[in-house]
Amino acid sequence: MGRARSLSLILIAVVVLLAMFSMFTVKEWEKAILFRFGEIVRSDYEPGLHFKIPLVHNVRHFNARIMTMDVAAERYLTAEKKNLRVDAFVKWRIADVRRYYTAMGGDETRARDRLSQIVKDGLRAEFGKRTVQEVVSGERSAVMQVLLVNAGAQAAEFGIEIVDVRLKRVDLPEDVSASVYRRMEAERVRVATDLRSRGAEAAERIRADADRQRTIILAEAYRESEELRGTGDKRAAEIYRVAFSNDPEFFSFYRSLSAYRASFTGRSDVLLLQPDSQFFKYFRDPGGKSNRQGQGAGR
DSSP states (O other): OOHHHHHHHHHHHHHHHHHHHHHEHHHTEEEEEEEEEEEEEEEEOSSEEEOOOOOTTEEEEEEEEEEEEEEEEEEEOOOTEEEEEEEEEEEEESHHHHHHHHHHHTTTHHHHHHHHHHHHHHHHHHHHTHHHHIIITHHHHHHHHHHHHHHHHHHHHTTTTEEEEEEEEEEOOOOHHHHHHHHHHHHHHHHHHHHHHHHHHHHHHHHHHHHHHHHHHHHHHHHHHHHHHHHHHHHHHHHHHHHHHHHHHHHHHHHHHHHHHHHOOOOOOOOOOOSGGGGGHHHOTOHHHHHHHHHHOOO
């Protein structure tokens, strides 16, 4: 009885082991290949639970998710025979696992090396057709698009799908950058000098125009002031004439006072004249009568 029970347990264990070794699962992000003594039997498994024959079949799983690979920076010659240092990266995944295994032996490192070489060859070909200006700005998107198509066609032969190719950086080599920066600096200095000279020329032109307008305005103002002064002098002369004709004696007295005020501006002023001069007639007689009497006696 005990022996039969032991055999039953052993049989159950063997069945369980055979069942375990007869089943395998494929996850959503995996692809699987079924081998029979090293020969590929099937590779189109959907995610889920599947069966195999133990000891006859074996299964290998491969990552089917999109993977990113950095392409090592290298120098590429442009159409102008100038070196550019380019960094790029590739997004790829396994599309046909049977072809991938046949071409690459299922070795991801080998697949990355092959992809890297394909991308580098494509970059070399595309950069050789274009100038630095076109590569850096004008046709950068076109380069990536052409590279994606061409590299994708080559990679498809190995069961690999290239999802995207991108250029991370496009730089001049360090030994060339310094001279380029010097040329750029010299060009900026030349442009700045040109702009300053144009500004100085414009400033001189504006300054000359302002001086011309100032001269014109001053001349016009001087002309108007002289005209006003002439009109005022004419009016003053007319007033003086009328005043003189109305009272000649008062006018003579006023003119004498103005002459005294203009002649004696300080205490130290000295004027040498004869005492009976006409200039002092109002000093001798405020009414000026003595002078007239002297003139009558003289006559």
